[in-house]
Amino acid sequence: MTRRTHGTAGEPNPLRALDLDRLRRRTSMKWRTYPDDVLPLWVAEMDVPLAEPVVRALTDALALGDTGYPAGTAYAEALAAFAEKRWGWTGVDVGRTAIVPDVMLGVVEMLRLVTGPGDAVVVNPPVYPPFFPFVAHLDRRVLGAPLGAAGRIDLAVLEESFQQAVAGGRRAAYLLCSPHNPTGTVHTAEELTAVARLAGEYGVRVVADEIHAPLVVGDTEFVPYLSVPGGEDGLSLMSASKAWNLAGLKAALAVAGPGSAADLALLPEEVGHGPSHLGAVAHTAALRDGTAWLDALLAGLDDNRRLLARLLAEQLPGVRYRPGDATYLAWLDCRALGLGDDPADVFLHRGRVALNRGLPFGTGGAGHVRLNLATSPEILTDGVRRMAAALR
Numbered sequence: 361m362t363r364r365t366h367g368t369a370g371e372p373n374p375l376r377a378l379d380l381d382r383l384r385r386r387t388s389m390k391w392r393t394y395p396d397d398v399l400p401l402w403v404a405e406m407d408v409p410l411a412e413p414v415v416r417a418l419t420d421a422l423a424l425g426d427t428g429y430p431a432g433t434a435y436a437e438a439l440a441a442f443a444e445k446r447w448g449w450t451g452v453d454v455g456r457t458a459i460v461p462d463v464m465l466g467v468v469e470m471l472r473l474v475t476g477p478g479d480a481v482v483v484n485p486p487v488y489p490p491f492f493p494f495v496a497h498l499d500r501r502v503l504g505a506p507l508g509a510a511g512r513i514d515l516a517v518l519e520e521s522f523q524q525a526v527a528g529g530r531r532a533a534y535l536l537c538s539p540h541n542p543t544g545t546v547h548t549a550e551e552l553t554a555v556a557r558l559a560g561e562y563g564v565r566v567v568a569d570e571i572h573a574p575l576v577v578g579d580t581e582f583v584p585y586l587s588v589p590g591g592e593d594g595l596s597l598m599s600a601s602k603a604w605n606l607a608g609l610k611a612a613l614a615v616a617g618p619g620s621a622a623d624l625a626l627l628p629e630e631v632g633h634g635p636s637h638l639g640a641v642a643h644t645a646a647l648r649d650g651t652a653w654l655d656a657l658l659a660g661l662d663d664n665r666r667l668l669a670r671l672l673a674e675q676l677p678g679v680r681y682r683p684g685d686a687t688y689l690a691w692l693d694c695r696a697l698g699l700g701d702d703p704a705d706v707f708l709h710r711g712r713v714a715l716n717r718g719l720p721f722g723t724g725g726a727g728h729v730r731l732n733l734a735t736s737p738e739i740l741t742d743g744v745r746r747m748a749a750a751l752r
Contacts, residue, residue: 371656374408375664375736383407388608394714401743402714406605406688406734408657413649414604414642421641430459430611430637438647439598439613446574446651449587456616458627461634463571463612464490466597467535468498469631470614473623474565474595475500475533480525482534482564484513485722486691488541492722495535503532506723511543511682511691515554522562534559536568538585539576542691542721542730544684546576549583556590565620566594571612572687574603574654577662580685586617593619602687603654604646611639661688664733664740671741675748688734695727697751704729711750713743 384391390405421427433454440452460466471481477499483491485504495502505521508514518534525532536555539546547555559566568585576582585591599612612635616624646654665683668690672679680693692715694703704717707729718728733740 371652373660373663374411374653374657375406375660375734377409378407378736380739394708398708398712398714399739399743399746400714401732401735401740402716402730404602404689404732404734405607406657406732407736407739408605408734411604411646411650411653413645413653414606417641417645417649418638421638426637426641428637429633430635430640433457435459435611435640435644435647436613438644439615442574442647442651443584447582447584447587449584451584451586451617452615453618456618456621456624458614458624459632459635459640460597460612460614461631462610463569463597463599463601464494465631465634466612466614467491467567467569468494469627470567470595470597470623471495471498471500471533471535473626474567474620475531479530480532482518482521482525482532483722484518484537484540486542486718486724486728487537487721488569489720489722491535491537492720500533504723507540507543507545511540511545511684513547513551513555515551515558518555519558519562522558522564525564526562531565532563533565533567536566536585538568538570539572539582539684539686541572541687542689542716543682544687544689544691546580546582546685549581549588552583552585552588553590556585556588556594559594560590566591568594568596570596571599571602573598574600575658575661575688576686577658577665578685582686586615592617595620595624600643600646600650603657604643604650606639606642606646609636609639609642611635611643661734664688664735664737665690667737667740668731668733668744671744675744676751688732690731690733692729692731693727694729699727701726703727707747707750709750711746711748713746713750715747 436457678696716730718725
């Protein structure tokens with residue numbers, strides 16, 4: 361599978377479009393959780409305007425009063441075309457897709473299809489914190505297979521976890537975060553093929569959260585799990601939510617491989633009533649017509665990664681930062697600063713900058729913070745300045 365290259369086609373960097381005063385007028389979680397003197401660099405919302413094709417699609421729908429229930433396959437068709445053009449992957453069969461309210465609720469529904477109450481779900485901590493409560497609320501057991509020291513899947517540890525998960529003849533699933541949040545690791549074809557081999561050997565079903573797939577930078581290749589040998593019985597959740605900043609416009613797609621089509625067919629019809637019709641309209645427009653905007657964003661994020669690395673080296677040399685190949689999230693190892701297990705608390709109260717705490721990410725999260733770098737260079741610079749000030 362060959363990754364296609366893209367240019368920005370003259371699109372301006374959307375990360376430079378909005379100043380702090382305008383951003384503080386927003387009423388979403390990122391900007392309303394903390395007091396105005398706190399700079400929010402935490403939850404996965406980007407400081408960008410919407411891509412113009414998305415604005416047009418929503419405006420047209422509102423002008424028509426087109427605010428009913430979602431219908432049709434336009435979203436799935438747009439994803440299939442995007443996947444083929446972007447990743448050289450033709451494996452999104454519209455007939456093996458289902459619209460779901462969002463990626464995490466889709467994950468829950470996929471796990472419900474392939475496991476039962478009390479069964480184990482393997483995850484790779486440190487990992488996206490909602491994995492833990494969502495799995496627990498589903499009455500499944502979370503079983504951790506921590507990432508290796510380089511932030512990659514440790515296949516030996518994963519195999520041990522698979523053995524534990526299926527002990528006694530129980531069903532089990534592996535909730536794969538690909539690309540990985542918070543490290544930004546992009547799993548290789550070889551790694552994913554090895555995962556599929558182990559899953560097949562132990563009878564573990566793979567459910568892949570691939571929400572960050574469009575946010576892969578440079579020459580790194582995103583490999584859909586369903587595309588690797590042995591991945592045919594996997595289930596994937598995809599969405600335009602993270603890449604185009606559409607978290608408030610709920611809609612995602614469950615995608616089945618050829619070997620899991622029968623599982624997906626058992627998804628209750630009412631699950632498809634949960635997504636927003638306007639969400640589906642927005643996600644469709646993003647995938648179909650928003651790639652130039654996305655490429656401009658990716659270029660801006662790459663600039664911000666380099667900026668963050670330089671700022672940390674200059675002002676916080678004790679912080680270890682290994683830029684990831686995907687997402688707009690930076691996983692910062694602050695253990696050398698002597699701030700204890702929860703450095704985000706120190707940065708918040710002494711520096712007035714809000715970051716995600718590392719502890720909720722599970723094993724490997726102590727002493728770490730997650731920083732959202734999808735903002736302007738000026739705000740990012742101020743954020744690091746505040747972090748440094750917290751140590752004085």
